[in-house]
Amino acid sequence: MELTSRPGRPPGYSAFSLVKHGLLRQGWTPAWRRHELRGSYDVVIIGGGVHGLAAAYYLAVRHGISNVAVLDKGYIGSGGSGRNTAILRSNYLTPEGVRFYERSMELYRGLAADLNFNVMFARRGHLTLAHNDGSLRTMRWRAEVNKLQGVDSDVIGPAEIKRLVPYLDISPRARYPVLGALYHPPGGIIRHDAVVWGYARGADAHGVHIHQDIEVTGIDVANGKVRGVQTSRGPIASPVVLNCTAGWSTLICDMAGVRVPVQTFPLQAAVTEPVRPFLDAVVVSGSLHVYVSQTDRGELVFGASVDEYPSYSMRGSLDFIEGLAGHVLELMPSLARVRLLRQWAGLCDMTPDFSPIMGLTPVEGFLVDIGWGTYGFKAGPVSGEAMAECIASGKPPPIIAGFDLARFAEGRQLGEKGAASVGH
């Protein structure tokens, strides 16, 4: 993907600029600036995460719409973007899903160059283990759909799995024997904060205003049209308001009088102390509700499926790390001595069909990019691209046509739920 224009400010990053700065002992200019809050913008984006910042970036870069404000109640990336486990893949179950996430992967692969910011995308390969014939059947189903969309994905057997992940216990006597796996070589991990910062820096360079620590308290709607938003720092007029929040998406939609079929669940994650790299691939076990990857720093990053009941709590539970550790050791028994360093939680907006809600709403000018469940980070770039186009053209592009809000009332749910099991 080529940009229509390159970021002007700030000066580009490169090995050369590093040396120069080092020699001259000169400081770096800000990656983004603080701005005065204007009374009105052409577009107000609620939520300074990957989705909101990417939408702003593509609005400015692709469509020349740069009088845009991105509002975040905390610091940029403080929500799901900074709390997810940064796993990228496109081996979904439905053709719509696969095409959509594959476009996101395409954008991710070019992101470092496009943003002139190293987002450290590491193509590690992604393994989803099957412990029973049911999940093995679903893996085959996914693999076939993936291949039809041109996505590299296939079912492999225990021997091949062992070769890819030597620490894995593949003995048939295991309580959860490993019968096979869905192997997705292009999958991998990325530095999630870098994606947020890269988009923020790019958007800022193109004139977008990023406002942190500002909370939206209301949305002004008059005879079916959006007029603007009320915030902790006063009102902002705008004909277009995009809800890019996660965890708060229903609360924001309520402000506009739009009801959406979303329930908010905590998703917990944890990270260990660094150990010498031994795990290349991302390993997921649906039956055991766990996924594992190892960062370049050597930390093991663990995630799971969402908690069993909805909540806005991000405190994290002991239950979670107990179950997590048990399941990790079922898979890799020799990690008993590795120490868990930190646990945290993020909020996931689950929809009935495990697919997002994107595009227009009954309120003119109020758009949504929500319901991201546990798969929002993967979809950041493509969502920003699609929502930017939706705003610029006034209608949802084909790639998100199936994600419309009306599908629930009309009984057109998407099939990702077909193989309902842990994502990632």
Place this chain on the structure above:
Amino acid sequence: MTAPGAPPARMRLGPQPGEVIDRSAPLSFRWNARPYLAFGGDTIISALAAAGERVFSRSFKYHRPRGILTASYLDPGCTVQAGDEPNVRGAHRLVEDGMDVRPQNSWPSLRFDVKAANQLAAAFLPAGFYYKTFIRPQRLWPAYEHVLRRFSAGGTTSAHAAAEYYDKRYAHPDVLVAGGGPAGMAAALAAARAGASVLLVDEEHQLGGHLRWSGQAGLAALRELTDQVAAEDAIEVMTNSVVLGRYDGNWLAVVQRGLPGVTERLIKARAGVLVAAPGLIERPYVFAGNDLPGVMLSTAARRLIALHAVRPGDRAVVLTANASGDAAAADLTRAGVEVAHVADARRGGDVVRAHGRGALRAVELADGSRHDCDLLVTATGWTAPMSLLTMAGDRPVYSQRAARFFPDPQRLPGDVLPAGGIAGDGSLDELVAHATAVGAEAARRASAASQAAAGHSAGAGHSAGAAAPGISSGPAREPVAIPELPAGEHPELFRGRTHGFVDLGEDVSSKDLQTAVQEGYDSAELAKRYTTATMGPTQGKLEVVNVVAILAGLTGRTIAQTGTTTWRPPYAPVTLGALAGRIFEPVRYSPMQPWHEQHGATPLVAGAWIRPDHYGDPAAEARRVRESVAIIDVTPIGKLDLRGPDVPKLLNLLYVNKWSKLGVGRVRYGAMCAEDGVVLDDGVTGRLGEEHYLMSTTSSGAETVAEWAENWLQTAHPDWQVHLTPVTTAFASMNIAGPRSRELLSRVASGVGLSPEAFGYMQVRTGEVAGVADCVMWRIGFTGELSYELHVPASYGLHVWEALLAAGEDLGVGVFGVEAQRILRLEKGHLIVGQDTDGLTQGFSAGLDWAIKLDKDDFIGQSELAWQAASQDYPQLVALQPADGSVVPPEGSQIVQGTAIEGRITSSRMSPALGRSICLAQLSAGLAVPGTQVTVLLPGGQRVPARVMEHLAHVDPEGERIRG
């Protein structure tokens, strides 16, 4: 005990009054492949320091040599590899005889580490270094990354580490005291004396906290407290143990280490009240060279001398801003260390720079003087570890006067109380008095809470399990007045006049923080994420206040405005083994399991059930069923006993078909849908008596259906007279299938007429089988053959199973497993919910048209099914046969037109009866017409034609065999 070649312990002092080492128990271990001596009670680091070693690791990013900083669990420079175990805290872990200890983050050696070249490049490795480079060409990033990973820190794991035993238990103390210093001990004593059961937990190997290195007075106080604690039966003491976190409802996790026979034990304590008395953590000072081996905190120097009788250096400079620094200077002199200079920060004294290569050589002070030394001791302030309080929702407030944070009592829940240093300052007596009041109040609150809890457990004649614990001592007393602890005065010392390391664990300097702020990462959270300060093994306990203070300085905000960073659990790193404990994975067996094992059954894990998949040759097993007779263990089939006059109402509600007219002795197939019309479960239900029914469900659906039915009964129709009891394994269930099954059954059953007239298809009888009374027999045919399903009182299951096999020998009776059953039911075209349907498959897409009765009054899923029927355009379940009968398309194969997906194969097998491949498939409406040719895409990419069949059944569509 001798260890040839071990260096002499030249820094070991003579006996110290409070030393914790046992000089009568010498040990030997290896460090860096060389032998060393130690005493019992020595930590790895104290033993090495006694031998004069000063460098124990290389730093995370620049590979700078690092030595002792805190001489405690938190010491960032003292993390080592011990045998298989990575990241061992060398300043906390006790030496074990024969231990093999190695440095972690150095190559080729600790003395000469080539990666140390990084430090020369430091100027070119600013914060965010990685984000700014390796950008183009992107195809090279994987190569860069490969190199970077080799530079990653941390110890090594082994793919073959020995399995160890980890334990868990629950506890219900009225009061849990986190921290066994003087305050914690006093609080525990007061709580116990007020009638509370108390758990007293400390991270160190002994109780006492700083009293252990506070000279004669401290030791005297310590002895007194220790004796009193030991005398209290109500206090359970856990040392070398840590409270990992405080979770909802005062659910506290404690990891207990150093137990016999158990590697570690996790205690899950539901405490009435948590008393947090973790003490204070001494704060490092930030200045140039502050990470050189030889630069250490006053508490580190005092610990080494008092606990382990180790002289921390030969010639020292002391920078002191408080009593701890003053005492350290005195301790050093007493320990024979030459104290070259004492710089008093309270009178303007300051350190500008520490000099040395590999270790400290000299110190440059603010007054311009320069002193040669190998030891610099700093005492510049304290950090209150607020973890347990912030986990409880507290937001600490900064006190400029005391140069540290304090809890905000307003934000603390009533079941959490701080004591000791985190609460305030004072003399030992004042701290003990305060903690004593806290302990008494904690006991009172715990008692009140438990009475309240017992209060609203209705129904129960008592409060079994009312999880809040109880002190069975009378009515709630008056609140205990807790004296105020003042915030003692302390100069604000965070960063000196030069830049230095803020986070020694992550190699983050104050310069890096400056860069971050310049670039716009100016909030505490962003700066933290950008520089990785506080993200390392200590999780901010040592460095967070310095980070916040320096950021405040850089942004012109106050420390209060800048705020702290969130402290997330666990308080201390915890092994996965301890968290996992003994792994409980319930498994279920049928009463015939011993027989299956003796006869070579290949096990199949089906949820919690372990079932026989086959006994060697599933195809032959299937053939036997078609040709003569065989039996299968189907015990996992869900069974619900239903009684009462309103059972038919319940059945009509749950099932999509009609039930009002089911006569006694009759069985009927039924399918259930959820409210969205999606197929939920199926099975048969038989009417055993006027008001007595037995419902069967799928094996995996047993629990779901029971809960589903209870939900409707309890919440929607409490007036209905129905009792539902799960009886899945009250019966051993076995299916006798095959043309000769009637003959076989007739040989063992008595009191039941088996003739087709007396016992027809889809009928149920109760009688005696092989001498076992009360056996339920229903005549159904999942396999498509004449067959009887027996439900035998479970304890007699094996008896009946063996009786059937014995009685049928001459009939050639055999056994068959789950795989043969799958083949047979597929030949018969019988649906398996969850395989031939998925999370979105509604009734009419599951071949249930014949069963669904839309004209019934309300049944679950009715409206959605009516709308589905009206829409006409929905996928359908069809039978398929590939043109080439030798090709078995794997389940999950797609049915395509060009690249468009029209459906998928849900079930496929080679049919022994037909000698060809057969399938069930979900197929789009347009193609789901008998005779249609469709294209199946095989995983290999090959496209094969297949035909849509007339009936779902490939074998005996008319069902003559079943009715036979």
Place this chain on the structure above:
Amino acid sequence: MMLLPCPWCGPRNVSEFRYVSELVPRPDPAAASPGEWRDYLYLRGNQRGWVTERWYHRAGCGQYFLVDRETATDQTRPRQDAR
């Protein structure tokens, strides 16, 4: 771990229970339009604050009951009409 006040067994660890749903009225299936019916199936208040919910005491008395829960803090409050 959150404690849930079972009206029959008293406070128990939440791990003993199964979350059923936020309390929503079930429309008359015969009368409800597709839109109304699917609102019932899929729309929830999802409020941040006190919510009335139905839970099932799976590993206890086997009863379904109502309880109030604050969805940000996970504090719970027993209800008079819990049973």
Place this chain on the structure above:
Amino acid sequence: MAELLARSPVTPASPVVADGWEVSGLRSSASLTLADLTPLAKVAVRARPAGAMASALGVPFGRAARDAAGALLIGSGPGEWLALGPAGQEAALRGRLEQTAASAAAGELVTVLDLTHGRALLRLTGAQAAATLAKVCGIDLADSRVPPGAAFRSSVAKLVADVVRDDLTSSDATGGEGQARSYLLHCERSYGQYLFDALLDAGAEFGIAVDGFRAPGI
């Protein structure tokens, strides 16, 4: 045809036959023992939580008591009872309860269901029984919470189990003075072996030993 023999889900150590059941013949005098009492007659009763049958039975939810005939009646749930009687006596026990229903609660829907073969029943006895149970059960077992005669249903080693505090008098206690702390554990039959093994593992550090079935067992 083979002799009619009832079998417990727990494989018996050194098996003998008692009351038509294959049971363990072990006799342990350890201070902490685990015994398989699955052969006991187990009859479930369902009726209104506060109806005529409830008052006729006279044992509230959360309590357990022996009736005149020596059967242990457990208030295992709201409107739910479990009666335990001597091995082989399930028919008689069921008859008695049906009698009670007929005479005391005519007109009320009462279900009397023989679950002898549907459930496993274990007994954990000894001073350290509570400490052992505390490794697999999150309920506070302090005497103030679970006194003798108390019953509750909760999660035990990740199973749903009924737990009854049913101390034994020293006469039949295995060692120990006077009352020996003892718990009955009652779970779904197919999990019996799993629960048995989990308790043995939990009790290992206290020297737990398997004790055989001693008729009548109740």
